[in-house]
Amino acid sequence: MLLFNNFQICVKGLLLGYQYDNLTRTLDVQGDIPSGWDWVAMVQIGNNFDIIPLTATETGLSATLTADNLSITGYYTVQLKATQGELVQHTNVVQTFVGASLSGDAKWPTIPTEFTQLEQRVQASAAEAQASAEAAAQSAQDAETAAQDAADQTAQQLQSAFEALAKEVSDSAQSAEASAQSASTAAGSADQSASAAWASANQAAASAQSAAAASSAAAQSASGAIAAAGTAQSAATQAQQSAESAGQQAQTAGDHAADADQSAKSAADAQVSAETAAGNAEQSANAAAQSAQEADAAAENAKTIIDDTTAQLGKTWSSLTIVDRLAPAFESSGPVVTCNPVEGYPLHVVSQIVPVQEGEGDPSPDNVRPIKGWAEANLWVGGANIINAFDELIIPQDRYSFSISSGNLFDAIKSLPRGKTLYMSWDDVGTNYDQGTSNMISFYNGGHSAGFKIQKNVAFIIPTDGIVYTQLLCYAGTNKTQDAVWSNFRCGPTLESVADYVPYNPASKTITLPFGQVVYGGTLDWTTGVLTVGSIFLKLDTTYSIGLYQFQDKNGVFFSSPLLYSPSRIEGVCSHGICTTYPSISSESWIWIGANNPLVYWIGVLDVLGLSTVDEFKSWLDTQDVQIVYPMQEPVTIQLTPQEILALSGTNTIYTDTGDTTVSGRADPNAIIQQLAARIAALEGAAINL
Structure with missing residues (x-):
């Protein structure tokens, strides 16, 4: 994963994937990605170059990687490129790692992935256009068939409508007469209950409206209907008379509804009472809120009280501030650090990460010393006695x-x-x-x-x-x-x-922090959790081009471009030889890591092995595991989990297993006074003995 901030990127988790992984690994970029830009990732390993398009996600950018993208093992150099019309902007360059796999047949893309994907999109668009045209033709044919079916159905529906029209007129008139009768009956019973009268009035009014609507529909239908329209008109007239009678009955029912109105007024009075109660409740809530604010204020006042049992932050006269003002700062480094810090004060601990070589003595083809890295680091914090x-x-x-x-x-x-x-x-x-x-x-x-x-x-x-x-x-x-x-x-x-x-000291503890990868050099800031990876692990084998190289009277070889940049005789570690920064040393054989180029030179190795040709050397190399660790051009930072490391009482002994450790904090004034007193006593004793 790459972390993005203002066109600067860093690697979180050096491992990108393993060789030949297909569609299971992604190149993810997280951060505040500027909008309106098109993004690609430019990737290079050795002389192989690829351009991988990135798509926007909720958290940034991403690209799913194929086996071709991951067909070579080693350190990949990655840079992001953004374009917006004629505008182009790049990020810095970082490195990520692809581990080796035992099998696979994918090959590095012969043309950049970006162009391959563009060709695939063009082909897909053409196929989609052809499919759309065929679908449109089919839709036109289906529409023509549907139109013919609809015409046939319409003719049948018109015939059925004319046949049902006469029956509808007769039924509407009968319905109107029945509704009027129901309204009269409802009006007669309205005196028994205002609520029942109001319901009957509503029913009568609705029935009257239905009758009028039915009558109007009947008249309109009759004008365009068959010869039986005269009979339908007579029925409609009778329906109108029935509707008027129903309206008179509804008026009578409305008079009885006055009592219901009085009940509504009573309900309004009840609503006023409810609003009054709600107002009282609101006042109680405001009072409770005021009490809560007073409690919060009291809590804030309580925070100003100094707790002498803890080293506090952010207070002028807190324990921590007093320590910062009165206790002198210290910093100590070494394989094992002993110090006398203020108990409970947070310590800042940084450890070196150096590769480990098995065996003893200078490495050579006759004294092979394999190189091991670190998958995790262990930090010990103890007292004066560590056993x-x-x-x-x-x-x-x-x-x-x-x-x-x-x-x-x-x-x-x-x-x-x-x-x-x-x-x-x-x-x-x-x-x-x-x-x-x-x-x-x-x-x-x-x-x-x-x-x-x-x-x-x-x-x-x-x-x-x-x-x-x-x-x-x-x-x-x-x-x-x-x-x-x-x-x-x-x-x-x-x-x-x-x-x-x-x-x-029973408060002694061990802290283990996994790296998520094997690291061959760098630093680890335990306090901030920042792991800085500063070295690259390289295997020299026959996959690289190898040629003869003679320096002075020594016969050796060179490896073509195994390095990720062009250094000049930089420091490094090798399992089979001495890496030197000097042009020449008093040794039969040595190694240069670069000479203003990405080559590795092995001076005098043919003489040491008793060989004379490159082919003989390759045969020997196939039986070996030649390892080199050399510095990165730009170290990569990875964010791990920060650790809180508090000083123990008395003497503290602190060390890590990955290399030297640097500890900083505040020295205990009492310990300093005791040390000064002991020195003064020793000086006085020496003066007396003169």
Whole structure:
């Protein structure tokens, strides 16, 4: 997904899809898209270029991608283009990634997708026009048939109408006479009830109107009818007389309706009473609203009271503002950061993301060091002691060492960060320091080959080789006079941090933040959630054009255009060689990432491998997994979930597994005073001893 803001775009989620995905992936652009413009996405990978039309959606722009659009794996360079008549405007260029698939037969479009879709739309329009013409011809034929059928039906209907006309006149006259009789009967019973009289009057009036309408219809029908019209006219005259009689009866019924009018006045009085009650209710509602406003005002006043239990924002004399005014700012960086911030103050944490290489030493064809990226990052926030080993360990008197494969100490050491320089110490009783190896812990894997050793008060590093350790051996020496009891384990980044025992802080926590992709370089701002991807992962294989390249007396090769831009010997990491920014180094072989071009040069590799031709090199390359990580020309930012990181009490130890960490916040004034007092005391002691 691309995020759009004023013709600037950034990538949210680097993965666009996988190779040969068809109609299941979309290129979405979200943001405030200006109206009135036509949009396309210009996409390039290597020498392959495509133009993909974008359509408007509720949230921005979108295009459904085909297998042809995703037929090549690697980093795609994307730029949006908007046109409006002669006006043209472009966005910045970003990069997104298409992962590899094991099978597929789609090919990159030979002509841009935009032109292919235009041709398809023209063909579809022609087909639709042909179909419309055929449908119109069919409709004309259907209309002609329908017109003939309608003419036949009209003739039959006219014949039936003339035959029914005479009967209608007779029935109308009889209906009028019956209605007049009903009106007379209703008027006679009107004295019993005003309500019944009013209903009868309405009925009589309606009947009279019906009779008059029927009479008029009868007269009109009779004038154009057959010879029997004279008889119909006589019947209509009688109907008119009956209607007049019914009208007189209706007048009498109207007199009786006066009582009903009086009842209506009573109803009006009741309505006035209801309106009065409604007015009273409105006054009560206004009073309640006034009370609610007063309650809100009281709540606002209460907010001005300082809560000393929290670090608040936005108040001149809140706890947080006091800290900002009185506590000095600090910033500290390193593999493991220790600091003494104000407890509860929000910390700003940024970690580096660097690729990890397996093994040791300089990489070369003879010392391959595979590269691994990061799919997530872990952040540890703890106290001065980062190991949670709260039980005593007892090594029996008759044992030189003691093996454990579970328990608190085992789990605590396994949870320590890898690749960091650490120190460990503990209190011991009953250990013989003169015999054998004493005060040492070794972790072993399943094959019982030593993984790493921890000696008391000696720096150690847990390897990042991914080995799963299954056994812990604790050495306490021989000829002990009593059981060796180890307790008060502590671990920290410096020797000073483990000098005295400090209990493990139970408020320590680990935060894990997934990336949604594998990242090989960049930074992560934990506080804002902004992941900056700054490196590109590249595999060098025989899909690229390879040629001979000789530098000085060294025979090597070059790869044609695997890079996304044209750098000049930039820094990078390779699994099979040294990437250098210098024109020459004292090594048999090295790698240049670009030389003001998108090529990769491998200086001296043929000499190292004992090869002489490109074909021989290609055969060797097919058996290898040569990896390179190099910087992006323009880093890509991705928005992840922001994290609130509050300082713990006392000394804080903070580190991440992806690289060095930078922590900033406000230093605890009490800790600063204590440190100054200790320094002054040390200086005074030194002066006395002079």
